[in-house]
Amino acid sequence: MFKIRKIITISDYVTAINIILGLCAIIFHDFRFIYASIVFDALDGFVARKTNTVSDFGAELDSICDVVSFGVAPAYLLYYYFNSPFVLVASLIFLVCGAFRLARFGVLDVKYFIGLPIPAGALILAIICEFFINYNNYIVNYGISENIINIVVSILGVIFGVLMISDISYPKYPNKIMMGIFGVSLILSMFGIFEPLGICAVCYVIYGLFKNENVQ
Amino acid sequence: MFKIRKIITISDYVTAINIILGLCAIIFHDFRFIYASIVFDALDGFVARKTNTVSDFGAELDSICDVVSFGVAPAYLLYYYFNSPFVLVASLIFLVCGAFRLARFGVLDVKYFIGLPIPAGALILAIICEFFINYNNYIVNYGISENIINIVVSILGVIFGVLMISDISYPKYPNKIMMGIFGVSLILSMFGIFEPLGICAVCYVIYGLFKNENVQ
Numbered sequence: 001m002f003k004i005r006k007i008i009t010i011s012d013y014v015t016a017i018n019i020i021l022g023l024c025a026i027i028f029h030d031f032r033f034i035y036a037s038i039v040f041d042a043l044d045g046f047v048a049r050k051t052n053t054v055s056d057f058g059a060e061l062d063s064i065c066d067v068v069s070f071g072v073a074p075a076y077l078l079y080y081y082f083n084s085p086f087v088l089v090a091s092l093i094f095l096v097c098g099a100f101r102l103a104r105f106g107v108l109d110v111k112y113f114i115g116l117p118i119p120a121g122a123l124i125l126a127i128i129c130e131f132f133i134n135y136n137n138y139i140v141n142y143g144i145s146e147n148i149i150n151i152v153v154s155i156l157g158v159i160f161g162v163l164m165i166s167d168i169s170y171p172k173y174p175n176k177i178m179m180g181i182f183g184v185s186l187i188l189s190m191f192g193i194f195e196p197l198g199i200c201a202v203c204y205v206i207y208g209l210f211k212n213e214n215v216q
Numbered sequence: 217m218f219k220i221r222k223i224i225t226i227s228d229y230v231t232a233i234n235i236i237l238g239l240c241a242i243i244f245h246d247f248r249f250i251y252a253s254i255v256f257d258a259l260d261g262f263v264a265r266k267t268n269t270v271s272d273f274g275a276e277l278d279s280i281c282d283v284v285s286f287g288v289a290p291a292y293l294l295y296y297y298f299n300s301p302f303v304l305v306a307s308l309i310f311l312v313c314g315a316f317r318l319a320r321f322g323v324l325d326v327k328y329f330i331g332l333p334i335p336a337g338a339l340i341l342a343i344i345c346e347f348f349i350n351y352n353n354y355i356v357n358y359g360i361s362e363n364i365i366n367i368v369v370s371i372l373g374v375i376f377g378v379l380m381i382s383d384i385s386y387p388k389y390p391n392k393i394m395m396g397i398f399g400v401s402l403i404l405s406m407f408g409i410f411e412p413l414g415i416c417a418v419c420y421v422i423y424g425l426f427k428n429e430n431v432q
Contacts, residue, residue: 019312
């Protein structure tokens with residue numbers, strides 16, 4: 001009756017937590033679920049390799065869950081917090097680019113990432129949203145209207161979308177020091193201190209742009 | 217810079233409309249976007265076959281878009297309209313089952329569907345939500361409380377989720393008469409007349425249960 005149990009491994013249940021967190025981000029309008037998804041997205045691959053359960057099913061499931069946590073969730077929250085027609089278009093472009101990025105990743109087999117990985121795209125978009133939400137009063141005090149903020153987040157959303165479908169190569173596994181800094185930043189973001197995570201995300205995006213080798 | 221253009225075909229752009237409609241269903245809290253997604257989900261396969269552009273990339277993209285329109289959108293709308301802890305659990309179960317269903321479909325190559333297809337699962341869940349939203353006053357007049365309605369939709373959500381990951385076989389291409397009836401019902405649903413589409417969905421679900429061959 002449920003032969004699917006035979007192909008679902010422990011790492012696939014970890015992937016399932018990823019998609020659950022993605023839906024929670026949408027339902028509770030909270031970016032922290034996206035940050036938590038990044039942990040489980042990294043963890044499922046680690047568990048699959050450690051338990052020797054890497055499978056086509058797991059890879060498929062990974063893409064399916066990633067589009068929810070790192071495509072739909074940030075795109076929806078972008079529109080939810082910066083409600084305007086510009087932002088709607090940017091949200092849709094970001095999501096479509098994310099879907100194309102994931103589908104390409106599913107059919108290519110390379111040692112580096114081609115195009116900004118979707119978790120990084122989601123992360124930087126989420127951080128930028130948090131920045132504009134948290135510092136909204138300061139920004140408006142400088143005479144920058146809500147309309148301009150909406151246009152800025154829309155343009156950034158489109159840029160990150162386009163980076164995802166570009167040919168710019170990004171490193172797959174950063175070194176341990178970087179991983180440590182990223183891990184600490186991720187923990188801090190759970191307590192509302194999102195700035196260090198933002199710096200990590202911006203550094204990663206810029207790193208790819210500067211060492212661009214334009215490969216495919 | 218954008219070599220991805222070489223692998224994206226016309227049918228993939230049709231698939232992209234599917235995911236756009238899925239996000240619109242979430243943003244505008246409207247089930248009709250899910251019904252429209254079903255049209256584009258059928259159309260992309262048709263276009264790919266007619267233009268001889270069936271590809272691994274297209275198949276990957278299809279699963280990635282389907283989880284949004286037929287997994288996240290109905291799960292989110294279920295919780296949005298029937299806000300309760302039971303419903304939240306049911307929404308998450310429905311989405312996880314949908315993701316497992318899509319991942320299994322991606323790795324199997326069979327002539328029939330194994331488990332209720334996710335568009336059918338999304339369709340029947342959406343119709344049931346619409347039924348309880350539209351007939352809420354009548355139902356409450358019969359002494360059935362909102363709490364009971366929430367429990368009923370939760371149970372049905374879980375049942376459709378479980379049917380998706382079951383081994384029950386469903387026909388892949390119904391005959392032309394059935395397709396015609398379904399098409400007319402789909403058009404009517406766009407104008408708020410969702411009952412014929414509901415009957416089609418219920419018949420399809422029950423058909424699979426009765427002709428069950430338990431295959432995989």
